[in-house]
Amino acid sequence: MSEDQRKDEDKALREGESAVDTDHSEPGAEEEVYELSRKNVAAILYAVDAGDRDRLIALMDPLHAADIADLLEQVNAYDRRRLIELYGREFDGEILSELDDSIREDVISVLSPQVLADAVRELESDDVVDLVEDLEEPQQEAILDALDDADRVVVEQALSYPEESAGRLMQREVVSVPEHWSVGHAIDWMRAREDLPEQFYHVILVDPKHRPTGYVTLGMIMSSPREVPLSEITEPSFRTIPVDQDEEDVAYAFNQYHLISAPVVDADERLVGVITIDDAMIVLDEEHEEDILRLAGVGEGSLTDRVIETTKQRLPWLAVNLVTAVLASLVIAQFEGVITAFVALAVLMPIVASMGGNAGTQSLTVAVRAIATKDLTGSNVWRVIRREVLVGLINGVIFAVVMGIVGIVWFGTPMLGLVIAIAMVINMVVAGLAGTVIPVALEKLGVDPALASGAFVTTVTDVVGFFAFLGLAAVMLL
Amino acid sequence: MSEDQRKDEDKALREGESAVDTDHSEPGAEEEVYELSRKNVAAILYAVDAGDRDRLIALMDPLHAADIADLLEQVNAYDRRRLIELYGREFDGEILSELDDSIREDVISVLSPQVLADAVRELESDDVVDLVEDLEEPQQEAILDALDDADRVVVEQALSYPEESAGRLMQREVVSVPEHWSVGHAIDWMRAREDLPEQFYHVILVDPKHRPTGYVTLGMIMSSPREVPLSEITEPSFRTIPVDQDEEDVAYAFNQYHLISAPVVDADERLVGVITIDDAMIVLDEEHEEDILRLAGVGEGSLTDRVIETTKQRLPWLAVNLVTAVLASLVIAQFEGVITAFVALAVLMPIVASMGGNAGTQSLTVAVRAIATKDLTGSNVWRVIRREVLVGLINGVIFAVVMGIVGIVWFGTPMLGLVIAIAMVINMVVAGLAGTVIPVALEKLGVDPALASGAFVTTVTDVVGFFAFLGLAAVMLL
Numbered sequence: 021m022s023e024d025q026r027k028d029e030d031k032a033l034r035e036g037e038s039a040v041d042t043d044h045s046e047p048g049a050e051e052e053v054y055e056l057s058r059k060n061v062a063a064i065l066y067a068v069d070a071g072d073r074d075r076l077i078a079l080m081d082p083l084h085a086a087d088i089a090d091l092l093e094q095v096n097a098y099d100r101r102r103l104i105e106l107y108g109r110e111f112d113g114e115i116l117s118e119l120d121d122s123i124r125e126d127v128i129s130v131l132s133p134q135v136l137a138d139a140v141r142e143l144e145s146d147d148v149v150d151l152v153e154d155l156e157e158p159q160q161e162a163i164l165d166a167l168d169d170a171d172r173v174v175v176e177q178a179l180s181y182p183e184e185s186a187g188r189l190m191q192r193e194v195v196s197v198p199e200h201w202s203v204g205h206a207i208d209w210m211r212a213r214e215d216l217p218e219q220f221y222h223v224i225l226v227d228p229k230h231r232p233t234g235y236v237t238l239g240m241i242m243s244s245p246r247e248v249p250l251s252e253i254t255e256p257s258f259r260t261i262p263v264d265q266d267e268e269d270v271a272y273a274f275n276q277y278h279l280i281s282a283p284v285v286d287a288d289e290r291l292v293g294v295i296t297i298d299d300a301m302i303v304l305d306e307e308h309e310e311d312i313l314r315l316a317g318v319g320e321g322s323l324t325d326r327v328i329e330t331t332k333q334r335l336p337w338l339a340v341n342l343v344t345a346v347l348a349s350l351v352i353a354q355f356e357g358v359i360t361a362f363v364a365l366a367v368l369m370p371i372v373a374s375m376g377g378n379a380g381t382q383s384l385t386v387a388v389r390a391i392a393t394k395d396l397t398g399s400n401v402w403r404v405i406r407r408e409v410l411v412g413l414i415n416g417v418i419f420a421v422v423m424g425i426v427g428i429v430w431f432g433t434p435m436l437g438l439v440i441a442i443a444m445v446i447n448m449v450v451a452g453l454a455g456t457v458i459p460v461a462l463e464k465l466g467v468d469p470a471l472a473s474g475a476f477v478t479t480v481t482d483v484v485g486f487f488a489f490l491g492l493a494a495v496m497l498l
Numbered sequence: 499m500s501e502d503q504r505k506d507e508d509k510a511l512r513e514g515e516s517a518v519d520t521d522h523s524e525p526g527a528e529e530e531v532y533e534l535s536r537k538n539v540a541a542i543l544y545a546v547d548a549g550d551r552d553r554l555i556a557l558m559d560p561l562h563a564a565d566i567a568d569l570l571e572q573v574n575a576y577d578r579r580r581l582i583e584l585y586g587r588e589f590d591g592e593i594l595s596e597l598d599d600s601i602r603e604d605v606i607s608v609l610s611p612q613v614l615a616d617a618v619r620e621l622e623s624d625d626v627v628d629l630v631e632d633l634e635e636p637q638q639e640a641i642l643d644a645l646d647d648a649d650r651v652v653v654e655q656a657l658s659y660p661e662e663s664a665g666r667l668m669q670r671e672v673v674s675v676p677e678h679w680s681v682g683h684a685i686d687w688m689r690a691r692e693d694l695p696e697q698f699y700h701v702i703l704v705d706p707k708h709r710p711t712g713y714v715t716l717g718m719i720m721s722s723p724r725e726v727p728l729s730e731i732t733e734p735s736f737r738t739i740p741v742d743q744d745e746e747d748v749a750y751a752f753n754q755y756h757l758i759s760a761p762v763v764d765a766d767e768r769l770v771g772v773i774t775i776d777d778a779m780i781v782l783d784e785e786h787e788e789d790i791l792r793l794a795g796v797g798e799g800s801l802t803d804r805v806i807e808t809t810k811q812r813l814p815w816l817a818v819n820l821v822t823a824v825l826a827s828l829v830i831a832q833f834e835g836v837i838t839a840f841v842a843l844a845v846l847m848p849i850v851a852s853m854g855g856n857a858g859t860q861s862l863t864v865a866v867r868a869i870a871t872k873d874l875t876g877s878n879v880w881r882v883i884r885r886e887v888l889v890g891l892i893n894g895v896i897f898a899v900v901m902g903i904v905g906i907v908w909f910g911t912p913m914l915g916l917v918i919a920i921a922m923v924i925n926m927v928v929a930g931l932a933g934t935v936i937p938v939a940l941e942k943l944g945v946d947p948a949l950a951s952g953a954f955v956t957t958v959t960d961v962v963g964f965f966a967f968l969g970l971a972a973v974m975l976l
Contacts, residue, residue, distance in 0.1 A: 210721065309867060367834065373848065423820070
């Protein structure tokens with residue numbers, strides 16, 4: 021599509037000609053939560069069209085960096101470029117931090133070197149790491165060059181940790197004191213320091229080898245007499261995180277144990293950084309997103325990806341599904357004779373497969389989630405499998421009765437009703453079994469169950485559904 | 499199943515006879531994150547079997563309350579009861595807090611009134627609210643009676659706010675000071691107070707009408723000279739939350755704007771409480787869980803639900819699917835003649851429906867997620883729809899070519915190859931369109947798109963798939 025077309029379409033949108041209006045449900049409540057209303061976007065794009073820089077800045081000023089990032093993700097590439105150029109030096113580092121990976125490179129390429137350097141220098145070291153880790157070499161270099169030598173060393177050191185590890189996630193600015201200090205000692209020391217981080221919630225106690233032994237909340241320090249030893253008011257929630265731990269496990273620990281911050285340690289148990297709950301929350305959110313998309317056979321990908329990228333991402337999953345579907349067809353092909361004799365079989369057979377597929381998806385989603393939250397373990401796997409099979413059996417019997425009656429009434433052949441009823445029960449029991457056993461087995465094999473379970477389970481329910489229905493028909497009807 | 503059978507099965511598991519071992523992948527890394535190993539569970543249940551209270555307490559002592567709650571969720575009802583009875587007075591309130599709703603009532607009914615009262619008295623008011631809000635009247639009364647009068651009033655007041663609102667989520671213990679105070683003034687006041695909460699991260703500034711006007715982190719107070727006015731070192735992230743705001747929106751705001759804590763205000767903008775990021779993280783996690791389960795047609799429900807409850811939860815979704823499947827069958831029934839003439843159609847038709855269903859699910863999952871994260875708005879809805887349709891078209895053409903060739907090679911009828919190819923393109927374009935438009939439209943109508951989109955989209959792709967394929971066959975082959 022040409023840029024002119026894009027312009028026309030977006031202009032139409034701005035002028036309110038669009039039929040589908042997706043402003044969210046309760047307008048009042050919505051606007052309080054989310055400042056980037058549709059009206060807002062339209063006004064901003066209008067200012068861009070008019071080249072009115074003052075108006076643009078006035079409109080963007082009240083927006084949080086996260087909302088500006090959302091705005092840049094929502095507009096098309098042409099408007100995005102013009103907006104950034106007009107916004108110029110106002111562009112700050114936090115917006116870059118908040119941007120989706122998919123358009124970050126695009127945005128960076130539009131920024132002038134000076135604006136980019138200024139933007140990056142404002143950021144904390146962990147945000148810079150997050151920013152540069154997915155960039156191509158030349159852009160990465162451009163950003164690293166903008167940093168002071170000291171910051172650059174910190175960022176490069178963080179980049180030396182494995183991707184998606186605690187080392188990439190942590191901040192290196194840590195407030196730690198010797199474990200034998202008292203409250204008063206710590207307060208005096210903090211009051212005298214000039215380089216305290218702006219955001220910190222705990223003072224970490226370390227032994228002479230710089231190994232963390234506990235932590236104390238600032239609130240606890242505030243409310244304790246000066247002479248109290250810090251070691252007497254440490255938090256019971258204390259736990260350290262190995263620097264090479266997977267970020268998914270880090271997020272899990274924060275969520276499970278309600279951590280606010282946790283010290284990160286190297287292989288010798290020495291303190292190297294700290295991770296705070298806000299970073300863990302972002303990872304948790306990303307992991308969830310990934311799980312949902314994987315369950316649906318959408319690998320990675322974002323709303324701002326182009327058509328070709330999106331097509332490429334979805335193609336492999338559809339290819340797997342095609343193989344599955346052809347397998348099911350091969351089963352049907354074995355029964356051409358009985359289908360020709362009773363064409364009603366062709367009419368009814370998708371019902372058996374579809375009900376099995378749905379029941380299987382229900383079971384597998386519950387299993388995949390339970391595995392992700394570590395609720396499905398060796399201790400209860402048999403109980404869960406038994407439950408899913410029983411649920412499949414009961415629902416199978418209920419729908420077998422319904423479909424048996426439908427089959428008899430519709431086609432006037434009691435035997436056909438019986439065939440579909442039995443096939444339905446078989447397939448729904450198999451669905452419950454496959455929906456639980458397959459994700460558990462994949463997890464054991466080290467394959468992400470969210471990624472692969474769907475295709476396997478559907479194959480099983482399709483093949484079993486068609487085979488049971490048509491096979492029974494061949495035996496009982498011919 | 500009888501309790502004896504349960505006992506036998508669990509004993510077998512404990513003795514390691516189980517074939518499926520779901521201890522998670524890398525053993526080392528795993529155990530660091532999650533303390534409740536399978537071995538651990540087995541040892542604990544062994545102590546329960548032996549009635550060895552000291553051993554049980556020794557084994558449970560190192561476990562976090564969240565892990566004990568997981569343990570209680572994983573064992574069967576019989577073991578759970580015996581474990582709680584043996585554990586006796588060691589049972590604490592935090593375990594109750596961490597328990598899944600589905601077994602909380604069951605656990606409370608096993609606790610002696612004295613243990614329950616002690617357990618509840620340890621909890622913060624917001625945890626008590628979370629604990630009692632879903633309980634039946636008599637259990638709720640038993641817990642409220644265990645509280646001091648002052649705590650009881652606080653809890654009852656919280657319960658007067660709507661369910662799933664900010665009012666239910668907030669803590670009432672707030673540290674607030676007049677907005678004109680200096681750093682030194684605030685420090686002296688905090689040092690002199692004896693009732694500071696143990697966990698707090700910000701000091702909230704209020705005007706004379708007790709309306710919050712900003713907040714200052716404890717870290718900032720620590721690192722600022724005594725004479726600095728607090729109003730000069732407030733955080734830019736400051737935003738208040740209305741007490742009746744939906745907890746989903748609260749979680750969204752924390753995630754989007756990286757809040758650590760936020761003051762909650764009543765209709766007159768007066769400070770009534772504070773919500774911290776750890777509470778928001780729990781809500782975010784629950785909302786995600788709900789979305790995943792809803793997308794799969796599993797309403798609510800947990801792994802500890804019994805067979806009957808689970809069957810009931812899943813039945814409505816399967817019933818909807820049955821209606822969908824019957825609709826598709828009605829379409830097929832219109833073409834009985836052509837199927838009898840060309841039985842190959844019966845063999846190939848599920849492929850067209852299945853590919854459309856998969857492509858539709860991909861599009862709808864992306865759309866549902868984008869709506870939930872407010873990334874899909876009026877500003878980009880047309881662009882997203884166009885993208886999905888184009889992706890459907892391109893993938894449709896690719897798989898049409900593949901299936902066209904398969905059709906020709908398999909059945910030796912070039913026209914059949916052409917029919918399946920055209921039907922495939924049509925259905926995948928429709929899938930992209932329906933997968934985006936249906937969730938957007940449902941959201942506009944105030945229906946949760948995660949809940950209802952799947953059934954609609956599959957209906958569309960099934961009906962269109964069968965109709966296009968069989969209709970084209972009737973025209974082109976007969």
